[in-house]
Amino acid sequence: MIEVQNLTKRYARHEAVRDISFSVARGEIVGFLGPNGAGKTTTLRMLTGYLPPTSGTARIAGFDIFRQSIEARRKIGYMPENVPLYGDMRVREYLNFRAQLKGLSGGDTRRRVGDVLETCGLQAVRRKMIKTLSKGFRQRVGLADALVHDPELLILDEPTNGLDPNQIRQIRELIRRLAESHTVLISTHILHEVEMTCNRVIIIDGGKIKASDTPANLTSQMRAAGRIQVELHADPEVAAGALKRLEYVKKVVPETLEDAWTRFTIWVDSDTDAREQIARLAMQYGWPLRSLFRHVATLEDVFVELTRKD
Numbered sequence: 001m002i003e004v005q006n007l008t009k010r011y012a013r014h015e016a017v018r019d020i021s022f023s024v025a026r027g028e029i030v031g032f033l034g035p036n037g038a039g040k041t042t043t044l045r046m047l048t049g050y051l052p053p054t055s056g057t058a059r060i061a062g063f064d065i066f067r068q069s070i071e072a073r074r075k076i077g078y079m080p081e082n083v084p085l086y087g088d089m090r091v092r093e094y095l096n097f098r099a100q101l102k103g104l105s106g107g108d109t110r111r112r113v114g115d116v117l118e119t120c121g122l123q124a125v126r127r128k129m130i131k132t133l134s135k136g137f138r139q140r141v142g143l144a145d146a147l148v149h150d151p152e153l154l155i156l157d158e159p160t161n162g163l164d165p166n167q168i169r170q171i172r173e174l175i176r177r178l179a180e181s182h183t184v185l186i187s188t189h190i191l192h193e194v195e196m197t198c199n200r201v202i203i204i205d206g207g208k209i210k211a212s213d214t215p216a217n218l219t220s221q222m223r224a225a226g227r228i229q230v231e232l233h234a235d236p237e238v239a240a241g242a243l244k245r246l247e248y249v250k251k252v253v254p255e256t257l258e259d260a261w262t263r264f265t266i267w268v269d270s271d272t273d274a275r276e277q278i279a280r281l282a283m284q285y286g287w288p289l290r291s292l293f294r295h296v297a298t299l300e301d302v303f304v305e306l307t308r309k310d
C-alpha cells in the first residue's frame, strides 16, 4: 500500500529525513513512533504529496505520489498534525465543502457525508459551528474529513495530541474500528498508543529509521527481558548463593527489605524463564516466598534504548 524508497528531505541547513525506506502492506496498522523533531510530520507530508522530497520516491497503491499525485491522493485520507478547520463553518457544511473540494459529485457528497457523520459519532453536532466544539470533537471532524472520499489508506499525524484521557480513549476506539477496513499509518510520540493499537512499529529518530517490527518482537529483543525478581524470607547470603548455582542464572543482586525479607533481582539468559526453578528452590529450603515475577520489557524500554542520546 505504501512504498517508500530512499526518501530524504533537507530544509535550508537541516536534514530532517535521511534516506529512509519502508513499506506498509494492505491491512496493516503501523505506528510511526519517534520523539519530537524526529521527522515524523516531514515524512507524512511527503507521503501525502504536500511536501516535495529532496530525493527518493514514495508510492501509494502503486502510484507515485508526485508524478501520479491525483490517483495517489485519491487513495489517502490524511489527518494533519494541526487539523485546519474553519471555525465559522458548521460541521456538516464543512464536510460538504471538503467533499466537493475532493471532487465528489452532489449525490456522492450527500451519501458520504452522511456516512462519515455516523462513523465518527458526529450526527448530534452536525449543525454546530466548529469553533464551539471541544478538541475531541474537532479531531473527529478532522477524521471525518480524512474519510469523506472513502480512501483505502489513513495517514494520521498525532491524532490524539492535546486530548484528555477520555477523548483519547474515544478517538483510539474510533481508529481501531476504522482499522478493520483500512490500512493505517499513525504517527505518535506516545508509546502506549502504539502498544494499544498497532501491529507494527517503525521507530524513527534524527530522521533515520531505527527499528521496524511488531511490538512483541521489539520488546523480546531487549536485554531487560531476562530479569526476574523474587522476595524471600531467607538469609541473603545463603539464598543468593543457591540462586546463583541455578542453571541459566548470570547474576543475583540482593536488597534488604523490612522484617528480614530480601528482594533478589536475578539476571538470566534473555530467552529463559527461571521462575519455576526459583519457586522450587524456595520450597526445598523452606523459605517463605511472597512475590515472584519476570520483568517484561516494554516498548518504552526499546524506545529509550534506541533513541538515547549518548
Ligand SMILES: Nc1ncnc2c1ncn2[C@@H]1O[C@H](COP(=O)(O)OP(=O)(O)O)[C@@H](O)[C@H]1O
Residues within 6 Å of the ligand: 011, 012, 014, 015, 016, 034, 035, 036, 037, 038, 039, 040, 041, 042, 043
Ligand atoms: N519548514 C521547516 N523548515 C525548517 N526545518 C523544519 C521545518 N519543518 C520541520 N523542520 C525541522 O525538521 C525536523 C523534523 O521535524 P518534524 O518532521 O516536524 O518532526 P516530528 O513530527 O517528528 O516532531 C525538526 O528538527 C524540525 O525543527
Ligand SMILES: [Mg+2]
Residues within 6 Å of the ligand: 040, 041, 042, 081, 158
Ligand atoms: Mg510532528
